Amino acid sequence: MSATLTHPVDQVPMPENQGESYLTKGKGVMSWLLTKDHKRIGLLYLMSITAMSLLGGFFAALIRLELITPGGDLLSAESYNKAFTMHGVIMVFFVLIPATPAVLGNFMLPIMIGARDLALPRINLLSWYIFIIGACFTLYSMISGGVDTGWTFYTPYSSTYANSAVITAALGAFISGFSSILTGLNFIVTVHKMRAPGLTWFRLPLFVWGNYATALVQILGTPVVAMTILLVAMERLFGFSFFNPNTGGDPILFQHMFWFYSHPAVYLMILPAMGVISELVTCFSRKRVFGYSFIALSSVAIAVFGFLVWGHHLFVSGQSVYGGMVFSVLTFIVAIPSAIKVFNWTATLYKGSISYEAPMLYAFGFFGLFLIGGLTGLFCANVAVDVHIHDTYFIVAHFHYIMVGGAIMGYLGGLHFWWPKITGRMYPETAGRISAILVFLGFNLTFFPQFLAGYLGMPRRYHAYPEEFQFWNIMSSAGATVLALGYTLPMIYFTWSLFAGKKAPANPWGAKGLEWTIPSPPPLENFETIPIVTEEAYAYAPEEDEGDEVKHHV
Amino acid sequence: MAKDLQLFPDSASIGAAGVDANYLYILGVSVFFAVGISLAILYFALRYRRKSQDEIPKPIHGSLVLELTWTIIPFLLAMSMFVGGTVVFFRNYHAPANAMEVFIVGKQWMWKIQHPNGVREINEMHVPLNRPVKLIMTTEDVIHSYFIPAFRLKRDVVPGQYTTMWFQANKVGKYHLFCAEYCGTQHSGMIGWVHVMEEADYEAWLSGSIRGETMQQAGERLFNRLGCATCHKADNTGRGPTLVDVFGKAVKLQNGTTTLADEAYIRESVLKPASKIVSGYAVEMPTFQGQISEEGLLQVISYIKSLSKSAPAGGAAASEAPAGKKGGN
Ligand code: HEM
Ligand SMILES: [Cu+2]
Numbered sequence: 001m002s003a004t005l006t007h008p009v010d011q012v013p014m015p016e017n018q019g020e021s022y023l024t025k026g027k028g029v030m031s032w033l034l035t036k037d038h039k040r041i042g043l044l045y046l047m048s049i050t051a052m053s054l055l056g057g058f059f060a061a062l063i064r065l066e067l068i069t070p071g072g073d074l075l076s077a078e079s080y081n082k083a084f085t086m087h088g089v090i091m092v093f094f095v096l097i098p099a100t101p102a103v104l105g106n107f108m109l110p111i112m113i114g115a116r117d118l119a120l121p122r123i124n125l126l127s128w129y130i131f132i133i134g135a136c137f138t139l140y141s142m143i144s145g146g147v148d149t150g151w152t153f154y155t156p157y158s159s160t161y162a163n164s165a166v167i168t169a170a171l172g173a174f175i176s177g178f179s180s181i182l183t184g185l186n187f188i189v190t191v192h193k194m195r196a197p198g199l200t201w202f203r204l205p206l207f208v209w210g211n212y213a214t215a216l217v218q219i220l221g222t223p224v225v226a227m228t229i230l231l232v233a234m235e236r237l238f239g240f241s242f243f244n245p246n247t248g249g250d251p252i253l254f255q256h257m258f259w260f261y262s263h264p265a266v267y268l269m270i271l272p273a274m275g276v277i278s279e280l281v282t283c284f285s286r287k288r289v290f291g292y293s294f295i296a297l298s299s300v301a302i303a304v305f306g307f308l309v310w311g312h313h314l315f316v317s318g319q320s321v322y323g324g325m326v327f328s329v330l331t332f333i334v335a336i337p338s339a340i341k342v343f344n345w346t347a348t349l350y351k352g353s354i355s356y357e358a359p360m361l362y363a364f365g366f367f368g369l370f371l372i373g374g375l376t377g378l379f380c381a382n383v384a385v386d387v388h389i390h391d392t393y394f395i396v397a398h399f400h401y402i403m404v405g406g407a408i409m410g411y412l413g414g415l416h417f418w419w420p421k422i423t424g425r426m427y428p429e430t431a432g433r434i435s436a437i438l439v440f441l442g443f444n445l446t447f448f449p450q451f452l453a454g455y456l457g458m459p460r461r462y463h464a465y466p467e468e469f470q471f472w473n474i475m476s477s478a479g480a481t482v483l484a485l486g487y488t489l490p491m492i493y494f495t496w497s498l499f500a501g502k503k504a505p506a507n508p509w510g511a512k513g514l515e516w517t518i519p520s521p522p523p524l525e526n527f528e529t530i531p532i533v534t535e536e537a538y539a540y541a542p543e544e545d546e547g548d549e550v551k552h553h554v
Numbered sequence: 555m556a557k558d559l560q561l562f563p564d565s566a567s568i569g570a571a572g573v574d575a576n577y578l579y580i581l582g583v584s585v586f587f588a589v590g591i592s593l594a595i596l597y598f599a600l601r602y603r604r605k606s607q608d609e610i611p612k613p614i615h616g617s618l619v620l621e622l623t624w625t626i627i628p629f630l631l632a633m634s635m636f637v638g639g640t641v642v643f644f645r646n647y648h649a650p651a652n653a654m655e656v657f658i659v660g661k662q663w664m665w666k667i668q669h670p671n672g673v674r675e676i677n678e679m680h681v682p683l684n685r686p687v688k689l690i691m692t693t694e695d696v697i698h699s700y701f702i703p704a705f706r707l708k709r710d711v712v713p714g715q716y717t718t719m720w721f722q723a724n725k726v727g728k729y730h731l732f733c734a735e736y737c738g739t740q741h742s743g744m745i746g747w748v749h750v751m752e753e754a755d756y757e758a759w760l761s762g763s764i765r766g767e768t769m770q771q772a773g774e775r776l777f778n779r780l781g782c783a784t785c786h787k788a789d790n791t792g793r794g795p796t797l798v799d800v801f802g803k804a805v806k807l808q809n810g811t812t813t814l815a816d817e818a819y820i821r822e823s824v825l826k827p828a829s830k831i832v833s834g835y836a837v838e839m840p841t842f843q844g845q846i847s848e849e850g851l852l853q854v855i856s857y858i859k860s861l862s863k864s865a866p867a868g869g870a871a872a873s874e875a876p877a878g879k880k881g882g883n
């Protein structure tokens with residue numbers, strides 16, 4: 001950050017004599033499979049997660065095709081149930097949870113804090129292998145009969161009644177959990193130990209804060225779900241009784257344990273994406289973020305409070321009324337930090353210098369979708385309303401708005417933003433903008449009708465449904481087509497750009513942040529000499545203009 | 555059901571209005587914020603679009619006043635939503651004492667409905683207009699969820715537990731009944747209808763459908779057939795305590811505690827007699843696990859209830875019993 005970038009775009013001379021790019025240093029498959037370089041590991045994740053998302057998308061397509069007509073005509077009930085289970089398991093455990101931290105975080109986090117790698121590079125590689133083993137288990141469950149429990153694996157259906165490959169699939173999720181734990185651990189150690197001199201906590205880019213909060217949740221929450229899955233497996237395999245009421249177990253206990261992790265897990269998916277958004281908004285409005293510490297600390301607040309609200313998934317499951325009341329109020333409280341973030345991002349735009357490159361369009365899309373997702377969370381937090389909408393399409397719409405609308409918009413925005421840095425190539429800008437707009441429109445067309453169908457009473461996980469819901473389902477399936485197109489485009493032009501894209505300069509966006517001070521693609525060791533940080537994050541304006549804490553402003 | 559496009563579900567119970575009021579309130583607030591924020595973003599995006607490549611806007615660090623404003627106002631709004639929802643939730647949760655009872659047993663993949671007078675139905679439930687109805691529900695296998703959108707109500711049925719819900723229908727008609735908790739292959743086939751009928755039609759339907767015994771009579775028959783009667787005698791001369799006037803009362807247990815004799819307690823006494831021993835008695839009662847169905851159990855319970863003259867018609871316990879109470883151990 002020593003080079004004050006007042007003039008963006010191509011102005012920073014490529015530092016010469018820096019080490020060779022991480023892409024060319026080391027050739028052959030083995031140099032990738034045994035790499036300890038965080039950047040290459042990030043790319044390994046990128047490829048595996050993209051493959052998994054294609055598979056998850058395939059199942060989504062089956063679901064949407066089936067639901068075009070009210071009758072169960074395309075798939076049998078059993079295949080339909082297996083399709084939505086596979087869709088959920090793959091998307092949650094193998095795409096949404098790892099996407100932003102394991103790809104973008106892995107690649108950018110060390111560079112953003114001025115480090116040469118993560119603190120534990122071998123563990124980093126190990127976590128990718130664990131992820132792959134987990135994925136293999138899940139894929140194996142798919143070909144060895146499939147699973148039909150839903151991604152929530154509720155007992156006693158999953159533990160006693162389902163006769164499908166529950167154990168293999170659950171073990172897949174269990175194993176991939178360890179990969180999350182290790183990545184989280186690695187991030188925490190790295191952020192504590194490896195920040196460049198001068199990079200104090202409150203100078204950290206917000207993407208680092210987002211990943212840090214995520215890592216906290218990963219190491220605190222994931223062991224609980226791991227245990228829960230293990231208990232189900234023991235019950236199925238050895239006849240232990242934890243969740244089977246006929247032998248003294250308690251089926252609801254499972255739901256408590258499952259959501260104790262899985263509610264925080266939903267924040268796992270969104271927190272790093274929120275971090276990305278902070279980077280995008282500041283860069284494309286050339287302004288420091290409004291209320292830096294409020295955004296940073298709200299991530300931590302979300303991570304902490306997120307552990308106290310699991311009971312909102314059990315409002316109708318036989319939890320006491322008072323339990324319902326307490327979880328309702330806590331859930332309303334956890335909505336506030338998300339609101340604070342949105343307000344601060346909006347305020348960042350005020351008097352900015354805003355440009356509309358594809359990453360920024362993704363950020364705008366994120367605002368729209370996350371807003372709707374977060375606001376509909378309020379409906380779910382209201383116990384009286386939730387009794388009605390629980391387990392209907394309203395919930396399906398709510399969490400897709402957040403997890404797909406929010407988290408994937410953030411991930412794709414970040415991928416566009418850092419693509420030049422990662423690959424040294426520019427993606428085609430127009431195509432990027434088109435895809436951002438298609439995703440936004442397609443998404444709304446797919447999921448907005450589901451709010452209406454849900455409030456009308458259409459239950460989720462239905463293979464066939466009464467005719468009066470058909471209109472909304474047709475809209476939804478039509479939207480899914482547009483959405484699929486929007487998601488496919490980047491895969492095509494990103495791949496194309498690897499071969500034919502314009503060469504990227506070190507800092508194509510005129511962005512602040514240490515990652516933009518090194519060449520694109522970065523050299524193997526990231527920094528020739530470890531930088532010394534002398535300014536805050538997002539110091540777009542020259543020093544002298546700064547410092548007037550604008551209290552009266554706005 | 556209307557075939558034309560609906561935006562809002564039918565509403566057919568007195569509890570539905572409160573839920574809809576909450577829904578519309580949150581909807582109003584949400585639309586206000588969604589539109590307000592979106593317009594602000596759009597306005598800023600256009601008004602402050604980059605005009606020249608080298609412009610550097612003046613940085614703004616933040617404003618404590620604004621931060622407090624947009625923390626406190628949403629917080630207060632959220633709390634008002636919390637209060638509104640909780641009030642309606644409590645009201646919709648506690649059944650009035652005079653509610654008539656209907657018993658529901660879920661099983662993969664059907665709903666079995668029993669009325670106290672012995673009428674049984676599958677996937678159809680007939681209820682009278684303007685009378686509070688309390689459902690006492692359980693399941694033979696996995697968790698299901700009894701969902702009636704027109705009443706804005708649902709409640710999971712959990713193996714080993716009795717859960718309850720109540721409503722008072724206020725519009726005659728035929729309404730959807732769904733299973734809302736995924737329960738296996740034919741989950742989406744576990745659906746049916748709720749028929750809300752005028753009192754007179756309902757009575758006619760009831761008397762037209764009666765075959766054989768009432769639930770209480772069926773329970774009495776089971777009570778004798780399973781041999782309960784040999785140990786539980788009305789005059790308290792058997793090896794077990796008399797069951798006359800037990801239901802709805804506090805029972806003293808051997809370990810010194812007391813417990814309320816509600817549906818869940820009787821269920822447990824029959825299936826796991828050893829887990830709670832009545833003070834002054836030995837562990838003699840055999841378990842009837844496997845010998846009695848969930849429906850049979852409900853019949854025996856309604857027979858035992860009928861032995862308690864003081865127990866209100868609705869059965870004191872079930873509505874108050876915290877539903878989260880474990881039926882198991
Ligand atoms: C910020 C990120 C959020 C994410 C990632 C998220 C995600 C999810 C997911 C995945 C589910 C459903 C899981 C399932 O049943 O399969 C869910 C349900 C729920 N969400 Fe959110 N949500 C978020 C925000 C909120 C907010 C802000 C609120 C409350 C103000 C909220 C309240 C709820 C409630 C109460 C449910 C349970 C509804 C039910 O199943 O009946 N959520 N959310
Ligand atoms: Cu949750």
Ligand SMILES: [Cu+2]
Nearest residue numbers: 733735737741
């Ligand atoms: Cu079901």
